[in-house]
Amino acid sequence: NAGVTQTPKFQVLKTGQSMTLQCAQDMNHNSMYWYRQDPGMGLRLIYYSASEGTTDKGEVPNGYNVSRLNKREFSLRLESAAPSQTSVYFCASNEASGTGVQPQHFGDGTRLSIL
Amino acid sequence: GQQVMQIPQYQHVQEGEDFTTYCNSSTTLSNIQWYKQRPGGHPVFLIQLVKSGEVKKQKRLTFQFGEAKKNSSLHITATQTTDVGTYFCAGNSGYSTLTFGKGTMLLVSP
Numbered sequence: 313n314a315g316v317t318q319t320p321k322f323q324v325l326k327t328g329q330s331m332t333l334q335c336a337q338d339m340n341h342n343s344m345y346w347y348r349q350d351p352g353m354g355l356r357l358i359y360y361s362a363s364e365g366t367t368d369k370g371e372v373p374n375g376y377n378v379s380r381l382n383k384r385e386f387s388l389r390l391e392s393a394a395p396s397q398t399s400v401y402f403c404a405s406n407e408a409s410g411t412g413v414q415p416q417h418f419g420d421g422t423r424l425s426i427l
Numbered sequence: 428g429q430q431v432m433q434i435p436q437y438q439h440v441q442e443g444e445d446f447t448t449y450c451n452s453s454t455t456l457s458n459i460q461w462y463k464q465r466p467g468g469h470p471v472f473l474i475q476l477v478k479s480g481e482v483k484k485q486k487r488l489t490f491q492f493g494e495a496k497k498n499s500s501l502h503i504t505a506t507q508t509t510d511v512g513t514y515f516c517a518g519n520s521g522y523s524t525l526t527f528g529k530g531t532m533l534l535v536s537p
Contacts, residue, residue, distance in 0.1 A: 345524070352436070354515060354529035355470065370524065371428070402469060413458055415472035416525065 314338055318403050318419035325393045325426045333388040333422050335403030343406050344386035345370075345416065346378060348399040355402065361386055393426045400424070429454050431518055433528030441536050446503040448531035450516035459492055459499045459518040460525065470515060473501075506535045 319334045337344065342363045347355040357370030361380040375397060377389045386405075390397055400423050404416040430453040440446055450459065458477045462470040474483055476492035476499060483490045489502045499518075503510055513530040 347527075352529060354433075355517075355527040357524055357526075360524055404470075413475075413519070415460060415475060416470075418469040418471070420469050 316403055316405055316417050316419035318401075318422050320422060321420065322423045323425070325390075325424065327394060327426060329393050329426075331390050331393060331424075333390075333401055333403075333424075334385070335387065335419060336385045337403075337405040337417070338384065339405060339417065340383070341405040341407050341417070342383070344380065345404045345406075346376075346386070346388045347402045347404065348372065348397075349402060349421075350399050358388065358401075395426050398424060398426045429518075429520060429523065429526045431516060431526045431528040433516055433531055435531055436529065437532045437534075439534040439536065440506050442508060443505050446506050446510070446533055448501050448514050448516075448533075450499045450501075450518075450528050452497045452518050452526075454497070454520050456496050456518040457520050459496075459516055461490060461499075461501055462515045462517065462527075463512050464515065464530070465512045468512075503533075506533070508535050508537055511535050 316337045345360040346358040356372050359378040361367045364383045367378050379387045400421045402421045403419045406414040406416045432451045460475045461473040464470045474490050479496050480494045481492040487504045491500045513532045515530045517525040517527040519525050
């Protein structure tokens, strides 16, 4: 089992460019999450999807959009990238319906640099 | 909103020394989870604590959940170089999503 797969692993963008980060899980989980990780800041929740067909804002949603394409896939889009969005992005999934009670399984991350 | 604070931010120990990281929440938690992230890797779930005063052990790691369910700790006995990484606590209240602490980075020198 692959678990949670994120693509791409690395990306460099210019300010103003757009990009979609892809995430897919093969564990039949209901809930999926997007986090960003910056040095000394821990993991901050951008958006989450408690179940297929629903999405909700997390702590730092500005500048991002998401799509829960189906139960397996949850994508994160940067419409007009800014240097402040340089970060490592992690996708995660779990069985809970947004309660956070079940352990979250993380992908390997996407390292995104915006010049 | 809910805040989860973790201390220390960083600790450097000699192999064989003990290590403890502490986690404090501004609100009462329903449960707390601990994760480990190796350098360059992704967070990996270690354990979940649900009950007030709960203590769980995994080999050299001991996890505690406070009586008031507002704090938790992770203690590693006799650290090894394989323990290097950042340890995160994460908690939630009711039906809220997990809030992660900023993590404690552990460096172990041989």
